[in-house]
Amino acid sequence: MFCQPGPVQRHLPELLYWTETGPMNEIADCIENNVGEVREDVVRLVAGIPVEAKINGYSAAERVLDTREKILSAMVVYGFLSYYDGTVRIPNRELMEKFEQVLANNIMxxxxxxxxxxxxxxxxxxxxxxxxxxxxxxxxxxxxxxxxxxxxxxxxxxxxxxxxxxxxxxxxxxxxxxxxxxxxxxxxxxxxxxxxxxxxxxxxxxxxxxxxxxxxxxxxxxxxxxxxxxxxxxxxxxxxxxxxxxxxxxxxxxxx
Structure with a gap:
C-alpha cells in the first residue's frame, strides 16, 4: 500500500491525534497495514522504550510513505516524536495519551x-x-x-x-x-x-x-x-x- 500524505499539512491538528470517532489519517492507514512494522514500534514507544530509527527519509514534499523510516520521520517532522542520537521517543505526556488511545484502536x-x-x-x-x-x-x-x-x-x-x-x-x-x-x-x-x-x-x-x-x-x-x-x-x-x-x-x- 502507498500512503499519500498530500492533505497532511492542511490537517496538521488531526495528524496522530486519533480518537475513536476521529477520521483516520495517512500515517494511521500505514500503521493499519503495518508498513515496516510500525505497529510494533508504537507499542514499544508507549512502553517507554526508545526506538532506533534513521530519520532521513522524509520531507514535507514527500508524496509516498512506503517505508518504516519515512513514517517515523514524518512523525518527527510534525512533532509527534522526538529524535536524539539515533532513536525516537514520545516527547511528553499529552502525546503519550494520544498514542495510548491508538493501542485501543482496531488497527492494532x-x-x-x-x-x-x-x-x-x-x-x-x-x-x-x-x-x-x-x-x-x-x-x-x-x-x-x-x-x-x-x-x-x-x-x-x-x-x-x-x-x-x-x-x-x-x-x-x-x-x-x-x-x-x-x-x-x-x-x-x-x-x-x-x-x-x-x-x-x-x-x-x-x-x-x-x-x-x-x-x-x-x-x-x-x-x-x-x-x-x-x-x-x-x-x-x-x-x-x-x-x-x-x-x-x-x-x-x-x-x-
Missing part, C-alpha cells in the same frame, strides 16, 4: 485485545487475585503476538505496560529497567490521594518470592511513603520458558 489487532483486559488486570492486582493476574498473562502469552519475544526484556516490558495500560489513568507508572540483570521494576505512584500505590517487579527465570524480597530491599517503598501512601500491594511476576508466568501479591502497610 491483538494488541487491542490485551489493552481491553487492562482494567481487569488492575482490579485483580488491587484485589490480590494472583490466579487472575496469572491467567491474564498466560492468555497473552498464548496469543503468540509475533513481535513480543519472551526472551527479550524489552518485549516482556511491553507485555507488562499493555496489561496495565488502564492503570495510567490513576497512576504515574515508572519503569526501572536493569538491562541484563534479569529483572525490571515498575513503581505505580498514585495521581490522587486515597488509592494504594503498587510496586511490581518482573523477573525472568527466578521466583516470585525473590521478586517480593528485592522490592523491599530497594528504595521504591521510601518513595511511596514520601507521597503519603501507606497501602502498597507488592507484585512479583516471574516468567520462565518452562513455567510460563507465576505471580505473588503481598499487601504491605507502611508505618506512619
Amino acid at each position: 489487532g491483538e494488541v487491542k485485545v490485551i489493552v481491553e483486559q487492562s482494567k481487569e488486570m488492575l482490579s485483580a492486582t488491587l484485589d490480590g487475585n494472583e490466579a487472575k493476574v496469572t491467567a491474564i498473562l498466560e492468555n497473552i502469552h498464548d496469543r503468540e503476538i509475533p513481535f513480543l519475544s519472551y526472551g527479550d526484556e524489552n518485549s516482556l516490558s511491553c507485555v507488562i505496560i499493555l496489561c496495565y495500560l488502564a492503570a495510567r489513568d490513576y497512576y504515574n507508572v515508572e519503569r526501572e529497567a536493569k538491562s541484563g540483570k534479569g529483572y525490571c521494576d515498575y513503581p505505580f505512584l498514585p495521581k490522587k490521594k486515597g488509592i494504594p500505590a503498587i510496586v511490581l517487579e518482573l523477573k525472568t527465570g527466578s521466583s516470585c518470592d525473590e521478586a517480593i524480597s528485592q522490592i523491599k530491599e530497594r528504595g521504591y517503598l521510601r518513595k511511596v511513603k514520601e507521597q503519603g501512601v501507606r497501602n502498597v500491594p507488592l507484585v512479583g511476576i516471574d516468567y520462565d520458558k518452562k513455567k510460563h508466568h507465576q505471580c505473588r501479591i503481598e499487601r504491605m502497610r507502611l508505618p506512619n
Whole structure:
C-alpha cells in the first residue's frame, strides 16, 4: 500500500491525534497495514522504550510513505516524536495519551485485545487475585503476538505496560529497567490521594518470592511513603520458558 500524505499539512491538528470517532489519517492507514512494522514500534514507544530509527527519509514534499523510516520521520517532522542520537521517543505526556488511545484502536489487532483486559488486570492486582493476574498473562502469552519475544526484556516490558495500560489513568507508572540483570521494576505512584500505590517487579527465570524480597530491599517503598501512601500491594511476576508466568501479591502497610 502507498500512503499519500498530500492533505497532511492542511490537517496538521488531526495528524496522530486519533480518537475513536476521529477520521483516520495517512500515517494511521500505514500503521493499519503495518508498513515496516510500525505497529510494533508504537507499542514499544508507549512502553517507554526508545526506538532506533534513521530519520532521513522524509520531507514535507514527500508524496509516498512506503517505508518504516519515512513514517517515523514524518512523525518527527510534525512533532509527534522526538529524535536524539539515533532513536525516537514520545516527547511528553499529552502525546503519550494520544498514542495510548491508538493501542485501543482496531488497527492494532491483538494488541487491542490485551489493552481491553487492562482494567481487569488492575482490579485483580488491587484485589490480590494472583490466579487472575496469572491467567491474564498466560492468555497473552498464548496469543503468540509475533513481535513480543519472551526472551527479550524489552518485549516482556511491553507485555507488562499493555496489561496495565488502564492503570495510567490513576497512576504515574515508572519503569526501572536493569538491562541484563534479569529483572525490571515498575513503581505505580498514585495521581490522587486515597488509592494504594503498587510496586511490581518482573523477573525472568527466578521466583516470585525473590521478586517480593528485592522490592523491599530497594528504595521504591521510601518513595511511596514520601507521597503519603501507606497501602502498597507488592507484585512479583516471574516468567520462565518452562513455567510460563507465576505471580505473588503481598499487601504491605507502611508505618506512619
